[in-house]
Amino acid sequence: MTRDTTPVTEERQRDADRSQSTILAAARDEFAENGLGGARMDRIAERAGLNKRLIYYYFADKEALFQAVLEQAYRDIREQERQLNLLDVPPAEALRRLVEFTWNYYLAHPEFMTLLNSANLHRARHLQGSKKAREMNSPLIEMLAGILERGRKDGSFRGGVDPVQLYVSIAGLSYFYLSNNYTLSAIFGRDLMSTKAKHERLAHMCDVILGYVLRS
Amino acid sequence: MTRDTTPVTEERQRDADRSQSTILAAARDEFAENGLGGARMDRIAERAGLNKRLIYYYFADKEALFQAVLEQAYRDIREQERQLNLLDVPPAEALRRLVEFTWNYYLAHPEFMTLLNSANLHRARHLQGSKKAREMNSPLIEMLAGILERGRKDGSFRGGVDPVQLYVSIAGLSYFYLSNNYTLSAIFGRDLMSTKAKHERLAHMCDVILGYVLRS
Amino acid sequence: MTRDTTPVTEERQRDADRSQSTILAAARDEFAENGLGGARMDRIAERAGLNKRLIYYYFADKEALFQAVLEQAYRDIREQERQLNLLDVPPAEALRRLVEFTWNYYLAHPEFMTLLNSANLHRARHLQGSKKAREMNSPLIEMLAGILERGRKDGSFRGGVDPVQLYVSIAGLSYFYLSNNYTLSAIFGRDLMSTKAKHERLAHMCDVILGYVLRS
Amino acid sequence: MTRDTTPVTEERQRDADRSQSTILAAARDEFAENGLGGARMDRIAERAGLNKRLIYYYFADKEALFQAVLEQAYRDIREQERQLNLLDVPPAEALRRLVEFTWNYYLAHPEFMTLLNSANLHRARHLQGSKKAREMNSPLIEMLAGILERGRKDGSFRGGVDPVQLYVSIAGLSYFYLSNNYTLSAIFGRDLMSTKAKHERLAHMCDVILGYVLRS
């Protein structure tokens, strides 16, 4: 009997897990494209290919779903960040790689930026509720601190650089360009997303960060 | 007769104009607080202290109202930017003032950032329709170009700096910090909006920009 | 003084009359195109090139305006009908002309049919209120009675034909074809409004009416 | 298990079907009484005893609902027409029955006329969209063609009668009288819907049609 039911249960569990992450992925896309206010539960169900009612089976309501999506998004980026290994790389090169990583992550995950915007529009109340806020702290801060320390020690970097400030600056340089690329393109009348433009932006950002950090 | 009718006409005109800009201001606040999807026409009317129907009398629909708000927001910031006179200021100091101006504008007008986010969430389609997109080009670009030129000439600045890239970077440094301050505060567990934190951020940004631009 | 004001008053009166009939014409078109429920006071004002408020100056409300339009429409058709002089025409030819007149009137005034439909949709309550209902009686009834009498006397027409019934039949033969021409065209898959089709219809209707009335 | 689920599914299906046709019937009445522009979705829901939202669950919008009502109305009349069996009836009698059928159908289904009027007010655009327009072709046309053929063969009917024209005429004779009965009654000052008046009309129409068709 046990043998009989156990696999069934497991299978069900697997189905349940799959449904749940299908919903999460669909919701992420919908929220990313339309914001929290513009997202539609109907469309999420449709994207997921599942019944709308099922969403409510797994998530209390739209808000809870958004919070889950947000947490998942943080888990994803932190996971990627943890893969970055810059311990053996010379400080300047390490910084350059870090800038590049941030840029590429936003490029590959534009939804992360819109989710972040939505979260902040709502004053991050979805994070307040989450006990995991602290877990969301980026491992990049630690990494940056290490790099800065190494650079300062070998005399190539200036001292007194706050890794948190630098982290925010690195992110901001990519973020503003990519998140506002539609309005910026319209205003400047040039395509900011062409291959050439993207190369130039990345080069500029590296110059800025290194120009700031390198001891002259 | 003339005396009688003229003021009447003017007052009417003034009423219409006043109603329209009252609506615009109310809409700006509502859109800024809730995004395009989360904004409520009812609330806009309520904020404006005017009949909801009147909004539709002056603006075709929610979208058109949003577009009008956006255009107004750009007019406002460009107006402020034009006031900045940095011609007589030494290049390095001029750059510092420019960073400071940007920072202070965002601080004083947080709604500008959320409006920008909303506009980009919708792929700037409200700008595409606007013939004024080009008028929205920032005078800061020209100003920056002049400053960079002066700095290069007097030997204090490095050459080859693209004013557009630099403009985007200056904006991005403030923008990311302020626009995402809720999530960042939650994650870092510190208040990014304290007076001290704000001072530190401004100092850091000036360091970054000048560190990059100054010839070592 | 009298001399001075009189012409002014007359001119004003003329303006007033003109405005009123401009409104009536605009309203007739709007009601004809959209029915009573679908007509829009805004559009009527726009069509008339006059301020919406003015409509209310001359007509109590939408209903009263519709009633005025209806009365005008009846006045118009009765006026035209009165022009028909068939006294000197041989009975059979007179009937043929009458059929032709009806057909041509509907062709030239499709709005008359839609107005009639609207009036009947509302159970002719706009006519009930009108003291003029009786004035709306068609002179064609009398005319028809005369023709039938002449035909019966000269032995060419059958006796016992009710002029009212015949009037309704003559009208009905044109009306159904023209009023429902869109659905009929769609269903039959042929264009009922081509020149050829119209000729055929007219010939058919004459055949029907004369076939019925002529003594065999 | 099978026993358990089958009826469930069926009942669900039946509920959905029932809701849908309840809505259709309610909508038909509302549209018939008020026209497309005058009909109210609220009232349709109320008439149906169902939630207004449900209407939108099954029908895209008011227009689509109207189209569905129209198609249903055509299905209904065509269904009734198909029941008419006039093959074994002598031609003259067959024609008489056809006139009578048409008359009685309109009498019993006055909503059909107002729906038709609404459809034509809107230039039959609801039919254009419907692939079924052709299916709506009346079987009466074929029937009429057969009757005319039989009558011509046995020498009682004249030749050269177009069944489509005759069909339109038969319909028109009833339609005009019944559809416009309110205005006609007001104008003539007599009740066109009294039993006597209706008898007289039917007799007249038969006389007209047979008078036209019968060889003298």
Next chain:
DNA sequence: TATGAATGAGAATTCATTCAT
């Protein structure tokens, strides 16, 4: 006579959510 501004009631449609199975 004429008009632009303003409004309250209402109408279509939408949306998150729940029911019943």
Next chain:
DNA sequence: TATGAATGAATTCTCATTCAT
């Protein structure tokens, strides 16, 4: 676990009508 049917409360937008001049 999964789903189609159903709903109440909004929400955007419309419309006839009135105000003030």
